[in-house]
Amino acid sequence: xxxxxxxxxxxxxxxxxxxxxxxxxxxxxxxxxxxxxxxxxxxxxxxxxxxxxxxxxxxxxxxxxxxxxxxxxxxxxxxxxxxxxxxxxxxxxxxxxxxxxxxxxxxxxxxxxxxxxxxxxxxxxxxxxxxxxxxxxxxxxxxxxxxxxxxxxxxxxxxxxxxxxxxxxxxxxxxxxxxxxxxxxxxxxxxxxxxxxxxxxxxxxxxxxxxxxxxxxxxxxxxxxxxxxxxxxxxxxxxxxxxxxxxxxxxxxxxxxxxxxxxxxxxxxxxxxxxxxxxxxxxxxxxxxxxxxxxxxxx
Amino acid sequence: xxxxxxxxxxxxxxxxxxxxxxxxxxxxxxxxxxxxxxxxxxxxxxxxxxxxxxxxxxxxxxxxxxxxxxxxxxxxxxxxxxxxxxxxxxxxxxxxxxxxxxxxxxxxxxxxxxxxxxxxxxxxxxxxxxxxxxxxxxxxxxxxxxxxxxxxxxxxxxxxxxxxxxxxxxxxxxxxxxxxxxxxxxxxxxxxxxxxxxxxxxxxxxxxxxxxxxxxxxxxxxxxxxxxxxxxxxxxxxxxxxxxxxxxxxxxxxxxxxxxxxxxxxxxxxxxxxxxxxxxxxxxxxxxxxxxxxxxxxxxxxxxxxxxxx
Numbered sequence: 001x002x003x004x005x006x007x008x009x010x011x012x013x014x015x016x017x018x019x020x021x022x023x024x025x026x027x028x029x030x031x032x033x034x035x036x037x038x039x040x041x042x043x044x045x046x047x048x049x050x051x052x053x054x055x056x057x058x059x060x061x062x063x064x065x066x067x068x069x070x071x072x073x074x075x076x077x078x079x080x081x082x083x084x085x086x087x088x089x090x091x092x093x094x095x096x097x098x099x100x101x102x103x104x105x106x107x108x109x110x111x112x113x114x115x116x117x118x119x120x121x122x123x124x125x126x127x128x129x130x131x132x133x134x135x136x137x138x139x140x141x142x143x144x145x146x147x148x149x150x151x152x153x154x155x156x157x158x159x160x161x162x163x164x165x166x167x168x169x170x171x172x173x174x175x176x177x178x179x180x181x182x183x184x185x186x187x188x189x190x191x192x193x194x195x196x197x198x199x200x201x202x203x204x205x206x207x208x209x210x211x212x213x214x215x216x217x218x219x220x221x222x223x224x225x226x227x228x229x230x231x232x233x234x235x236x237x238x239x240x241x242x243x244x245x246x247x248x249x250x251x252x253x254x255x256x257x258x259x260x261x262x263x264x265x266x267x268x269x270x271x272x273x274x275x276x277x278x279x280x281x282x283x284x285x286x287x288x289x290x291x292x293x294x295x296x297x298x299x
Numbered sequence: 300x301x302x303x304x305x306x307x308x309x310x311x312x313x314x315x316x317x318x319x320x321x322x323x324x325x326x327x328x329x330x331x332x333x334x335x336x337x338x339x340x341x342x343x344x345x346x347x348x349x350x351x352x353x354x355x356x357x358x359x360x361x362x363x364x365x366x367x368x369x370x371x372x373x374x375x376x377x378x379x380x381x382x383x384x385x386x387x388x389x390x391x392x393x394x395x396x397x398x399x400x401x402x403x404x405x406x407x408x409x410x411x412x413x414x415x416x417x418x419x420x421x422x423x424x425x426x427x428x429x430x431x432x433x434x435x436x437x438x439x440x441x442x443x444x445x446x447x448x449x450x451x452x453x454x455x456x457x458x459x460x461x462x463x464x465x466x467x468x469x470x471x472x473x474x475x476x477x478x479x480x481x482x483x484x485x486x487x488x489x490x491x492x493x494x495x496x497x498x499x500x501x502x503x504x505x506x507x508x509x510x511x512x513x514x515x516x517x518x519x520x521x522x523x524x525x526x527x528x529x530x531x532x533x534x535x536x537x538x539x540x541x542x543x544x545x546x547x548x549x550x551x552x553x554x555x556x557x558x559x560x561x562x563x564x565x566x567x568x569x570x571x572x573x574x575x576x577x578x579x580x581x582x583x584x585x586x587x588x589x590x591x592x593x594x595x596x597x598x599x600x601x602x603x604x605x606x607x608x609x
Contacts, residue, residue, distance in 0.1 A: 027418035052447030100327035128581030131341025185319035214426035
């Protein structure tokens, strides 16, 4: 009786210890790779050349950051572009998705089914890369403009589904009484539906923001001018071109007599480009979680 | 005559009632038509020898020639095989790892759950480009962590970016790692919606935690697992482009494993300007993908009609 209770408790504590160990290991596996990049960026170049990368820097130095920051015109430009695109894209995208989802969620809307079908059919079948390229580059003349960086990605049928889920819990009686009071549809949307579905709007907005901040494809596919290089694409180029900079031709072009720190500089650039995101987004992670849980249950 | 008039009047009346809402949805609808439906004209591109300057209407018809090139080249077999094999591996391992970890997460107290969820969500927020940097940190031939350890322990360094065979493991590992937070959350949210009464009565009856997991949690999860798996199979012809383009660093030597339909089409359009083969491959992908989605959705409907896509 008492003994078996103690035995069960001990067993329980053992298993809990195992489980916690498991999760600590998994958490480490999630964080350490990112620490690796930070560590490389803080390591001395010569030490890297002779001893390779390590999880904890053997010789701490800020040299890589100094070099990258002294040549930071492109970094600043990329930040600017990425921020503008993210803000514009998220706002516009959320507007489009929310307006459409709201209209579909209204049970008294006559064309509800047709529009739903139109929207969700796009999830099943798309034209592919080639016609999109032709549409955007040739017909809309968006190639090598800032618009190509966000306009093609402003809509996502899945987000519409999520948003519809959030909106469906609003009772019809609210709409009816508002209409009886003489409110116009636009007003109902703005003053009733959106405030009630605020978590949904926030979630979709965050999804869009993440999508645009991390996007590399639109910039890569539709633009080639350096001034439109967003952060991710800047990183891609740094990765492939930094090798060139340290070669003979590169050094001839480079004014400074000092050796350009290739490996640590690569990682420093990566941290400078991705670091802020790593600190900001986990902050919003709770909203992601809440939104996903609510959305998946309803959707 | 009367009926037609009546129908017209009803239509006008309905439209008057609904025009405000239609107005609200209009921007989104216009967008969808332009960016999702107009590109469907792309269905005819593979049947023409498309020249950029001539445009769509004036480029000459070539019938099935582009498809001939595509189907007789070895490339098609390779990229199709890679797409399907890698996606299958992803489905299997992502599901197993996520479900198991979700089950364990359910046993942990509230505060710890929040901490672990936060840490496990980190990989979700970084882009595939940053992931490719991380992978270089491990796999770089001269300085990478793995090769450093190998050399230290007296073994030969491995040229990771030149040996395709390792990349089945590498890609699966990276894919599972990146999706951990998200995928675990999906199954975890199913678990927390289960009535705890089941577990309580099971504990009273003396069932061990393992038995509870097997006979209560898993059956409840089976539903979600089935849906997720079938939906994933439905999109098995589409790859996670970010993963396949960035992480293998576009190394040609790795193409036998890492080249998928999407990367092939991308290269053909962007680098070669070859619209013929790439559009044929794109149509091939869209068509098979569509059929797969329809078929799998039918299957999902049979299992549980509520959760089908439509």
